[in-house]
Amino acid sequence: MFKKLIDRFFHRSPGPLVPDEDLALNPLTVLAVEPPEPVEMIDIDNLFFPWLLGMGTGVADGMNDAENRLLRTLKRVADADDPATADLVPRIPSVIPLLLRSLRDRNVSNSQLAEQVSQDAVLVAAVLKQVNSSYYRRASAVKTIEEAIAVIGQNGLRMLVAGVAFQPLFNAGLGHFTGQGAPRVWELSEPYGVACRHFAKVRRVDGFEAFLAGLLQGVGVIVALRVIDQAGGAAPGELRSLDFQSSFAHYARRLACVIGKQWEFPEQAIAAIDRSGPASALASTVRAADRVGKIRVLVRHGMLRTDLAEVCLEESGATACYKEILAMEDAQERSAA
Incomplete structure (x- = not known):
C-alpha cells in the first residue's frame, strides 16, 4: 500500500507502450501514446482525472475489461476524424x-x-x-x-465572451459520466483563465489564444465523456486505472483537435493542445495554466493538501500565478457578500 502511495505521489505511472500499427489490437493493448515528459514531484493529472471520473484515487494496476473496451471506442471515434463529432456537444x-x-x-x-x-x-x-x-x-x-x-x-472582453459562449457546453449532461464530469471541467475554466493571463505575459504569447485552447481542450474532455456514456459506460468506480485515465486524457485532446478544426479555431490554438507536434511557447503556456488551474480545483475539493500544492507550485515556478487566482476568488466573495 505504501509503495503505491509513493508511486502515485512521487513518480509517474508506467508509460503506455506504442502499439505496432500493423498488428491487430487486443484487449490488453494500452492504446494511448504519450511523449516522455520530465518526472514531476506530484503528477497532477494522476489526481485530477480520477476525481473527474468519480474515483477518489487512481491505482497503478493494469486496465480491466471495461477500460479496454472504452479505450477502443475512444480510439475509433478519434481516428475517424469525423466532423459529426462536433454534434456531441451543443452548438x-x-x-x-x-x-x-x-x-x-x-x-x-x-x-x-x-x-x-x-x-x-x-x-x-x-x-x-x-x-x-x-x-x-x-x-x-x-x-x-x-x-x-x-x-x-479588448483582451479581457475576448476571454469573457469565450467563457460565456462555452459555458452551456459544460452544463448539459446526457449520461452518468458527462453529468458528473462536465461541471468539474467547467470549474477549471476560471482559474485556468487567470493562469493564462499570467503565463501569457511571462512567455509573451497571445493570452486569448491560450484561453481558447484551454476551453477547446475542455470540450474534448466533454466529448470523450459522452462517448463513454454512449458506449455503455462502466460501473461506478470501475475506471480506476491510471493507465486508462492517462489514455482518456490523450484521446480527449485528439477529439478536441477534431472539433477545433470543424469550428475553425485558430490553428495555433489547436496545435497548442496537440502534443504530437513541435513544442511552442503557446503550448507551454497552455500546459502551465492547465496545471495550476487543476491544482487550485483539487485543493478546493480536498483532493490535494495545501502544503503539497505549495510544493508543486514552487517546483513549477507558479506561486505568483496561484496568488492571482486566490485574489480573484477573494474579490468574487466580497462582491457576493
Missing part, C-alpha cells in the same frame, strides 16, 4: 463565431465590438456583471457595453 450561439472573429482583429473598434455584444442579452449581462465586480474596484457602476470594454480592455 454555440450564432453571434459568437462572428464576435470571436472580430476579437481576433486588432483593428476593430470598441464601438464595433459593443454593437456585436449587444446582440446577445446573456453576453451583455455577463460583461456588465464582470466589470462591476469588486475585482475592478470601480467607484461608480458601469452601465454601457462600450464603457465596459474600455474598462476591461
